[in-house]
Amino acid sequence: MPRHAQRRGRSAPRRSAAAVAVGALGELMLTAGALVLLFVVYILWGTGLQTAQAQDDLENELDQQWSQLAPEQPAPDPSELADGDAYGILRIPRFGDDWQFTVVQGVQVDDLKRGPGHYPNTANPGELGNVGIAAHRSGHLEPFADFPQLRVGDTIEIEMADGVYVYELDDAPDGDSDGNRINISDVWVVDPVPGEPRDTEPTERRITLTTCWPRFGSSHRMYATGVLVSGPTG
Template structure:
């Protein structure tokens, strides 16, 4: 019977192969653990931190503004963007044939102009308003700008530079994360026509009503945040006349940033704080 002879070089080669396989396995396990920790950080920790941060900022703004006063009994109508007529029929007084009537200083149009003229331009990344969406049980700060690091990643909603401020004629356009970092706009696709969206500032509370939704468009579709919002990619979505609009934008589908989802609303009423 012949006994196989195993050379020392063969033993060394097998030992090196075993070490290489063991080392490779350890590296794969380590990489897997690191990736799992990164996923946990992105999907859980960033949400926890951002939501806590946003909640503290909302509370700070509420303390700064104090308890809001009762709603103004003459508030409720929104002036026509071209004529300035509140449409309420009983708030205007004056003389003349009608076209030259003088507006009463308590009319919604006059009061809204006073509030808007008193608003100072927010500093970059400054939180200056609170957005409330009852259907989503959402209440988050609104900050100037859409910087990821200084605004969106804090769990805030960002105001697009160059668009109008709350209550002003034109388009008050906002952006928020769909996933991670508080994900305030994760479920805005669930908003339906007639849902309310409130924007609170130090001076007033503005109530918008959801009107239209653009389910998906290009990330470069700047038309959705124009003064008269209308998609340049899908022109059948949007508006053709001036008005008092709000736009909520976020990424779609979830966990991607390839496309944008937009929800539009119209200003229904305002009340002074």
């Protein structure tokens, strides 16, 4: 009988448990990396689209409110606004000549998704006391992204129905990324007289801006504050 050489099929080499684990870990890391990238895209781009639409709506709301005022009609009382209502227009020249946001009444999570928010229990522009304004540093068009760049002497403008109020900062981060950092619980910065008991009678017309620290986190807050230098009642 002719002799036949039998060819046996070779079985695939077995992967060690360690190799399987490393492969699985690599796949998990790739997946996690993709998820992180998608999250960053959403924070920087997706939330920005939502806020841009909200800003358009707030601007239209404010235009409608102000256009209905008769020439001799007194300006509406901002204190009567409900949370979520359009409040005024904020301009900060330090952030650029075209930097402008419509401010919403309220500083809850949903309020700040729409733009800078006015602390409801703080003064209104021009009043004795302390106007409190908060905004995001990342996501939602990141209004206060450059907050650490604020300098003493910078001006903050708030346009209301009765005119434009201009404040000048006398305490600011001055380019220090950690400057004016406070604990989240330090709500005294928006008190009528910052650093004094809440029932202290104010003698100045001030403004205080607050935002998150670090930029992509919220373990602390940053603040800048100043005094009214011009306006319908300044």
